[in-house]
Amino acid sequence: MPVLRLPETTLNYLQMDERPDPTAPPLDLVLVHGLAANLAFWYHLAPALAAQYRVTMVDLRGHGRSGMPATGYTPAVLAQDVLALLDHLGLERVHLLGHSFGGSVCLHLALAHPERLASLLLADVRLRLLQPQQRVQDWPHWERLGPNLKELGIHIDEAGHEAGYQLLEEVMRFQLRGSDASVFPKLLAQWLPIGGGKRTAQHWIKLLDTTSARQDFIALEDFTQTDLAQLTLPLLAVYGEQSMAVKTARQLQELWTQARFEFIPQAGHFFPLSQPEKFVMSIQNFLNTPCPSARTAV
Amino acid sequence: MPTVTKIQAQRAIIGIIQDMIQDWDLDLDEPIGANSKLAQDIEFSSIDVIQLIVSIEEYFKQKMGFHELLMNDGRYVDDLSVSELAAFVSTKLDGAQP
Numbered sequence: 001m002p003v004l005r006l007p008e009t010t011l012n013y014l015q016m017d018e019r020p021d022p023t024a025p026p027l028d029l030v031l032v033h034g035l036a037a038n039l040a041f042w043y044h045l046a047p048a049l050a051a052q053y054r055v056t057m058v059d060l061r062g063h064g065r066s067g068m069p070a071t072g073y074t075p076a077v078l079a080q081d082v083l084a085l086l087d088h089l090g091l092e093r094v095h096l097l098g099h100s101f102g103g104s105v106c107l108h109l110a111l112a113h114p115e116r117l118a119s120l121l122l123a124d125v126r127l128r129l130l131q132p133q134q135r136v137q138d139w140p141h142w143e144r145l146g147p148n149l150k151e152l153g154i155h156i157d158e159a160g161h162e163a164g165y166q167l168l169e170e171v172m173r174f175q176l177r178g179s180d181a182s183v184f185p186k187l188l189a190q191w192l193p194i195g196g197g198k199r200t201a202q203h204w205i206k207l208l209d210t211t212s213a214r215q216d217f218i219a220l221e222d223f224t225q226t227d228l229a230q231l232t233l234p235l236l237a238v239y240g241e242q243s244m245a246v247k248t249a250r251q252l253q254e255l256w257t258q259a260r261f262e263f264i265p266q267a268g269h270f271f272p273l274s275q276p277e278k279f280v281m282s283i284q285n286f287l288n289t290p291c292p293s294a295r296t297a298v
Numbered sequence: 299m300p301t302v303t304k305i306q307a308q309r310a311i312i313g314i315i316q317d318m319i320q321d322w323d324l325d326l327d328e329p330i331g332a333n334s335k336l337a338q339d340i341e342f343s344s345i346d347v348i349q350l351i352v353s354i355e356e357y358f359k360q361k362m363g364f365h366e367l368l369m370n371d372g373r374y375v376d377d378l379s380v381s382e383l384a385a386f387v388s389t390k391l392d393g394a395q396p
Contacts, residue, residue, distance in 0.1 A: 001348070001349055001352050012345075014348065014352065038343075038344065038345040039345065039348065040343075040344035040345045040347065040348045041344070043344075043348055043365065043368070044365060044368070044369050044373075044374060046365075047363070047365045059345065064345040065345055065349060196343050196344060197337055197341060197342070197343050198341055199322075199341050199342075199343045199346070200343040200344070203343075273373075273374075
């Protein structure tokens with residue numbers, strides 16, 4: 001796979017272009033995965049999107065086959081990495097799609113360099129600015145899932161403000177001990193990228209233990225609600241109806257009155273994996289329709 | 299006769315995998331062969347699978363539409379054997395002939 005060498009890190013990326021006429025000027029769609037994932041997260045969606053767009057997928061630093069430098073894991077720095085990739089590939093203006101933490105990265109890029117975006121697509125993004133706490137006891141079905149995890153020896157501080165991160169780390173450490181991820185309750189796959197195997201778990205724990213990622217991931221975003229409200233790009237925000245990030249969506253709806261919001265029924269945080277057809281349809285409908293949300297700048 | 303037989307494809311795929319894992323410090327129960335499973339036996343993660351198929355396409359200088367093999371009913375398959383990969387590659391290369 002191609003690699004971009006930057007002063008601080010390397011970025012692994014992959015492009016897919018299956019348009020009927022590849023010589024026609026491309027519309028570019030760039031996909032940014034969330035935490036503990038990598039560009040493979042998009043691989044099952046990419047062919048459908050690549051029939052119409054030149055699709056670029058990137059491994060964020062510390063993820064997949066990109067480099068793992070000691071520092072630089074805040075969404076603002078990761079957004080600079082994505083910008084460097086756009087520059088490297090000569091992508092002047094792109095549709096930018098991010099899932100979860102990857103969406104926060106995209107949002108930072110959109111606010112710092114709106115001229116580089118044709119539109120912004122956010123999938124199940126939780127913003128700390130709007131939703132400071134993420135307690136497991138607020139999650140749907142935790143009353144069923146919690147006892148199941150306790151039986152497996154996974155104990156979570158239910159009052160912790162960042163329980164999602166703790167749960168992810170504990171689940172990865174569980175896999176690292178050689179335990180089989182198939183014992184996890186199926187519900188857990190709605191929330192966490194489980195089942196990646198021992199090497200994925202090793203990679204994640206190494207990232208947390210040997211870099212500034214643990215602190216950087218939970219840093220407050222570099223923007224305010226006023227900044228968000230002034231975003232004038234065409235915007236699509238898709239959320240799983242049962243996701244713990246829905247609180248963020250409800251507040252964004254008040255800030256972005258002209259954006260398109262969609263809620264996928266019976267879906268959790270990982271609907272791009274669990275309900276890919278619906279998600280692709282949302283993306284295509286949005287990108288194929290001239291968007292009304294390009295508001296006049298305030 | 300196919301352009302690239304399954305055995306030839308398999309040999310190439312095993313070579314690519316061996317290149318990929320040479321510094322992984324894996325404790326393999328047995329050498330990589332037709333029945334080796336990518337995730338279960340060679341500890342491939344999702345990104346390793348993508349790297350492998352990109353390398354296979356580079357090796358044979360042809361796009362093969364691997365998502366057909368990786369997806370089943372809209373979801374990723376749990377695992378793939380070297381033999382399954384080789385059969386897919388051989389079929390795709392054969393089908394590409396005029």
